[in-house]
Structure formats: structure tokens, C-alpha cells
Amino acid sequence: MSLILYDLCGADDLRFSPFCWRTRLALMHKGLTFETVPVGFTEKHKIAFSEQDKVPVIDDGGTVVSDSWAIAEYLEDAYPGHPALFPGARGRRYAKMTNDWADKLNPFILKSIIVDVHDKLDPADQIYFRESREKRFGKALEKVQANRDETRRQLRDGLASMRAHLMDGPFVSGQAPAYGDFIVFGSLRWAELCSDFPMISDEDPITDWYARVGTTMGVK
Ligand SMILES: N[C@@H](CCC(=O)N[C@@H](CS)C(=O)NCC(=O)O)C(=O)O
Numbered sequence: 001m002s003l004i005l006y007d008l009c010g011a012d013d014l015r016f017s018p019f020c021w022r023t024r025l026a027l028m029h030k031g032l033t034f035e036t037v038p039v040g041f042t043e044k045h046k047i048a049f050s051e052q053d054k055v056p057v058i059d060d061g062g063t064v065v066s067d068s069w070a071i072a073e074y075l076e077d078a079y080p081g082h083p084a085l086f087p088g089a090r091g092r093r094y095a096k097m098t099n100d101w102a103d104k105l106n107p108f109i110l111k112s113i114i115v116d117v118h119d120k121l122d123p124a125d126q127i128y129f130r131e132s133r134e135k136r137f138g139k140a141l142e143k144v145q146a147n148r149d150e151t152r153r154q155l156r157d158g159l160a161s162m163r164a165h166l167m168d169g170p171f172v173s174g175q176a177p178a179y180g181d182f183i184v185f186g187s188l189r190w191a192e193l194c195s196d197f198p199m200i201s202d203e204d205p206i207t208d209w210y211a212r213v214g215t216t217m218g219v220k
């Protein structure tokens with residue numbers, strides 16, 4: 001039975017969603033074969049079967065799961081003989097903590113690159129994205145992004161605990177990358193794919209970590 005990932009898609013088939021990257025890397029780490037179905041912001045009909053309106057969604061031979069965290073838990077439980085997403089006795093709890101922490105940092109990335117993300121979308125999705133995000137932030141996308149030196153500083157400050165954690169080992173999850181790494185990697189991959197504005201400085205140890213994860217997972 002086939003496994004399908006419904007994946008957010010921009011213009012030119014760009015797959016940039018931080019949450020979909022978490023799931024994509026989780027599937028790769030588990031060694032599972034999967035196909036992807038591109039879903040634009042204005043193509044919610046493609047995921048109507050999941051009874052909610054956000055990606056990622058997976059359909060694993062008829063088992064439908066949405067939300068990247070729920071998908072990671074599902075994959076870990078459904079494929080126990082495959083490499084672990086949450087290694088270690090308390091790995092699942094640590095990964096969940098990382099998940100919730102990273103979700104709070106994502107808005108700093110979004111505010112730093114919001115016009116750049118808009119520009120990477122197809123025209124119909126640009127209209128949807130502008131309307132929905134300007135409603136959310138109460139101002140023009142350009143005004144949100146104009147403050148990006150500050151929002152990037154907030155992101156860099158917010159990553160301090162990860163920087164400290166990396167002093168103890170090469171990956172968030174220990175000696176090898178696992179789901180805790182994929183969570184943060186997805187966010188920085190999103191920024192890299194959508195924008196030339198560097199979220200992390202070259203001197204930051206997180207830059208080396210990002211390259212290590214990319215190389216290990218074969219995505220850079
Ligand atoms: N908590 C969810 C968040 C998923 C999410 O926000 N997905 C975005 C793409 S990055 C989405 O589908 N947005 C649809 C929209 O804004 O209309 C998860 O972890 O999967």
C-alpha cells in the first residue's frame with residue numbers, strides 16, 4: 001500500500017513548508033518509500049478528506065494523519081523496526097518539548113521573510129497569502145518585513161538554548177540526527193528556500209549543525 005505526503009507547494013514546485021519538511025525528513029529517516037502530492041494554499045480541496053485545512057497530511061495506505069507532530073508519533077508507533085525518530089528513554093518527551101519551543105520561534109522567521117514567501121507563490125496563492133497574513137498581522141506584508149533586523153535578532157536570541165545544547169553533541173538528538181533535529185532544520189530550510197536574507201550568521205554553531213543535518217540526510 002502506498003504512502004502519500006500532501007506537501008505545501010509554491011511556484012515552480014517549490015516545497016518550502018517548515019512543517020512538511022519535518023514530515024518529509026521523518027519519512028526519509030524511517031526509510032519509507034513515499035510519493036508527494038503538491039498542495040497550493042488555494043487547493044484545500046486536495047486535503048478535504050483529512051477533515052481539516054492544513055498540511056502536512058499523510059495517507060498511509062488508508063490511514064490518514066494530519067499535523068506534523070501527530071504524524072511523527074504515528075510513524076514512530078507504526079514502524080517500530082525502523083530507525084527511531086525519538087531515540088532514548090525520554091526521547092519522545094524531549095522531541096515534543098523541542099517541537100513546542102520551535103513552533104514559538106517560527107513567527108520570527110515568518111515576519112523576517114514574509115514578502116519573500118509571498119513572492120515564491122503562484123499568483124492565486126499570492127492573493128490568498130496576502131489577504132490572510134495581512135489580516136493576521138493587521139498590516140501590509142511589506143510593513144511586517146520592514147522590521148526584519150529586529151525579528152531576526154529575536155530568532156537568534158531564541159535559539160540560545162539550542163546553541164548551548166549543541167556544545168554537548170553534534171545533533172539536537174545526540175550523536176545522530178532524529179526528529180528533534182528535523183523540527184528546527186525544517187524552519188531554517190523554509191527560510192533558505194524562500195529568501196536570501198540569512199537567518200543565522202556564518203559564525204553561529206547552528207550554521208554548522210544545519211549543514212551536518214543536511215549532509216547526513218542528503219538534502220543539501
Ligand atoms: N501544527 C501544524 C501546523 C501546520 C501548518 O500551519 N501548515 C501550514 C503550511 S506551513 C498550512 O497548511 N497553512 C494553510 C493556510 O495557511 O491556509 C503542524 O505541525 O503540522
